[in-house]
Amino acid sequence: MKKALSILLAIVVLAFALQLPLVSFAASSKSVGAVKNLTITTDGKSKQLKLQWKRAKNAGAYQIYRSTTGKEKSYKKIATTKDCTYTDTGLKSSKAYYYAVRAYVKQNGKNVYGSFRYADLSTRITKSFAQKKLKKA
Helix, strand or coil, rough: CCHHHHHHHHHHHHHHHHHCCCCCCCCCCCCCCCCCEEEEEEECCCCHHHEEEECCCCCCEEEEEECCCCCCHCEEEEEEECCCCCEEEEECCCCCEEEEEEEEEEEECEEEEECCCCEEECCCHHHHHHCCCCCEE
């Protein structure tokens, strides 16, 4: 019995010295796909824009970002949703809005993110826009 404990203690000390895990319970991590087919629509009357996209691989939820300049560091997170649609309300007519959406999933207490999908055209709420549908594949 003493010999068995000595051997076990030696294995534990060696494992710590070599920084080897004794047992790994880590779940396999999943990569999160990018949002696809991001579209923006409006009726041209109400001061809102509707964003829609196709579900990303392994997504648990989505983060929506908006900018009024389109510059990379100017995007601010405006919402999180589990749906593949979001309506941005209370917008100003004829003001340009830029959007980015990314998928994410929570794994082992941390968020794992997919890449951003940008609606790279500025979107203004006007009657002429109501006839168009912006797409970014």
